[in-house]
Amino acid sequence: MSLNENFLWGGATAANQCEGAYNEDGRGLANVDVLPYGEDRLAVAKGLKKMYELDDAHYYPALEAIDFYHHYKEDIKLLAEMGFKVYRMSIAWSRIYPNGDDEEPNEAGLQFYEEIFKECKKYNIEPLVTITHFDCPMNLIKKYGGWRNRKQISFYEKLARTLFSRYKGLVKYWLTFNEINVILLFPFLNAGICFGEDENKYHALYTAAHHELVASALATKIAHEIDPDIMIGCMMAGGIYYPKTCNPQDVFKARQDTHKNCFFIDVQSRGTYPNYALKEFERKGFKVPFEPGDEELLKNNTVDFVSFSYYQTHVSAAVESSDGEKLLHGEANPYLSRSKWGWQIDPLGMRIALNDIYDRYQKPLFIVENGLGAADVVEKDGSINDDYRIEYLRSHIKALKDAVEIDGVDLLGYTTWAPIDLVSAGTGEMSKRYGFVYVDRDDHGNGTLSRSRKKSFYWYKKVIETNGEDLD
Ligand code: BGP
Numbered sequence: 001m002s003l004n005e006n007f008l009w010g011g012a013t014a015a016n017q018c019e020g021a022y023n024e025d026g027r028g029l030a031n032v033d034v035l036p037y038g039e040d041r042l043a044v045a046k047g048l049k050k051m052y053e054l055d056d057a058h059y060y061p062a063l064e065a066i067d068f069y070h071h072y073k074e075d076i077k078l079l080a081e082m083g084f085k086v087y088r089m090s091i092a093w094s095r096i097y098p099n100g101d102d103e104e105p106n107e108a109g110l111q112f113y114e115e116i117f118k119e120c121k122k123y124n125i126e127p128l129v130t131i132t133h134f135d136c137p138m139n140l141i142k143k144y145g146g147w148r149n150r151k152q153i154s155f156y157e158k159l160a161r162t163l164f165s166r167y168k169g170l171v172k173y174w175l176t177f178n179e180i181n182v183i184l185l186f187p188f189l190n191a192g193i194c195f196g197e198d199e200n201k202y203h204a205l206y207t208a209a210h211h212e213l214v215a216s217a218l219a220t221k222i223a224h225e226i227d228p229d230i231m232i233g234c235m236m237a238g239g240i241y242y243p244k245t246c247n248p249q250d251v252f253k254a255r256q257d258t259h260k261n262c263f264f265i266d267v268q269s270r271g272t273y274p275n276y277a278l279k280e281f282e283r284k285g286f287k288v289p290f291e292p293g294d295e296e297l298l299k300n301n302t303v304d305f306v307s308f309s310y311y312q313t314h315v316s317a318a319v320e321s322s323d324g325e326k327l328l329h330g331e332a333n334p335y336l337s338r339s340k341w342g343w344q345i346d347p348l349g350m351r352i353a354l355n356d357i358y359d360r361y362q363k364p365l366f367i368v369e370n371g372l373g374a375a376d377v378v379e380k381d382g383s384i385n386d387d388y389r390i391e392y393l394r395s396h397i398k399a400l401k402d403a404v405e406i407d408g409v410d411l412l413g414y415t416t417w418a419p420i421d422l423v424s425a426g427t428g429e430m431s432k433r434y435g436f437v438y439v440d441r442d443d444h445g446n447g448t449l450s451r452s453r454k455k456s457f458y459w460y461k462k463v464i465e466t467n468g469e470d471l472d
Pocket residue numbers: 014017178179237309369373417423424425426427432
């Protein structure tokens with residue numbers, strides 16, 4: 001048995017990490033623009049430090065990024081050369097509605113994406129479009145407080161309606177929010193939330209989450225009304241949680257961490273708030289701000305497919321060890337190796353995640369991000385021999401094939417993060433590279449922006465050509 005011949009092979013990018021041109025053709029300022037490179041970045045992304053304006057003291061990598069805005073034809077041509085069947089990308093909200101609450105959309109922004117979609121069609125590449133990949137117009141944050149304000153739903157609704165109508169027939173696959181569960185880690189990045197001094201963070205986060213969930217269901221409804229052929233998906237940061245030991249305490253902790261992570265997708269996929277969440281809200285004194293019609297909307301507009309990013313797995317321990325090594329999410333796993341940035345490499349974990357998520361939702365799945373961030377070296381002759389990336393992707397593709405061919409998981413496609421080097425969301429670095437295509441730019445904005453093919457470019461081309469049969 002092999003993968004379905006319509007299996008969608010490709011790669012994924014996000015507007016804010018590649019487009020640049022932050023103030024061209026009427027685009028408004030967005031939260032993603034004001035995320036600086038360097039030590040303030042994390043605090044800003046977490047909503048703990050308020051930096052709403054650009055200043056001269058910081059470098060902001062998203063402002064120019066890799067200038068996809070002016071290179072998109074060249075870049076899509078490279079993707080086509082690898083034989084891409086699908087290209088996942090996202091819309092910069094503030095290119096379409098520069099302030100978010102504008103009456104009319106910005107035609108130049110609409111035109112830009114239309115040209116991209118047409119360029120994709122030229123090469124028979126199916127676009128898979130994320131409505132918002134972490135971005136939100138700054139004006140909505142300053143004026144309304146981002147997603148903690150219910151008004152945000154109608155601004156998003158307007159955006160979604162504009163996109164579905166304008167691109168009817170051009171785009172079939174849509175995702176409503178990138179890594180919706182990441183709101184718990186990066187509230188400013190995900191939801192435009194910068195916390196007030198005395199604000200109850202938990203209440204603010206789950207209020208914003210409710211608004212995003214309602215907005216997502218509303219977009220799903222509108223999409224299907226405008227074009228019944230549209231397939232709309234949710235998107236989660238999909239690492240799974242292993243219990244540290246078989247001690248039931250650890251097993252239970254892993255269960256709790258899974259609940260926390262899956263909550264958003266449970267709602268988007270099943271249409272109701274899960275009991276474990278309602279009970280926790282009760283204990284925390286939080287009342288979900290349901291308005292009349294919300295419950296029905298959620299119930300009747302569940303997603304058509306479930307997508308997720310997969311980079312690594314996590315370890316859950318009931319009692320945190322005092323000596324053990326800590327990673328960003330939980331403890332280190334002694335059975336796994338790690339990337340230079342400390343991300344635990346676990347191909348079998350991807351097969352487990354595919355099975356878990358499929359068992360949980362019984363909907364078609366889509367892996368929309370997977371890849372290795374590494375520091376590539378350009379040799380004297382210009383070549384880039386990224387065998388470590390090939391090895392990483394090979395082992396993960398093997399695992400996904402096992403999940404499909406042996407375990408029977410229904411998987412629509414696989415898009416690597418990211419086919420072309422771009423700005424890292426977490427660190428703002430360029431040197432944390434993921435691409436098959438190298439971009440000449442460093443962490444401080446120097447470089448010619450020229451594109452060149454890495455060794456992995458030719459490898460992935462062959463993988464696609466053989467529909468995943470030849471991974472050597
Ligand atoms: C995901 C995001 C992407 C991407 C990726 C890699 O969480 O959806 O935007 O950036 O992670 O992360 P990083 O760029 O921090 O290496």
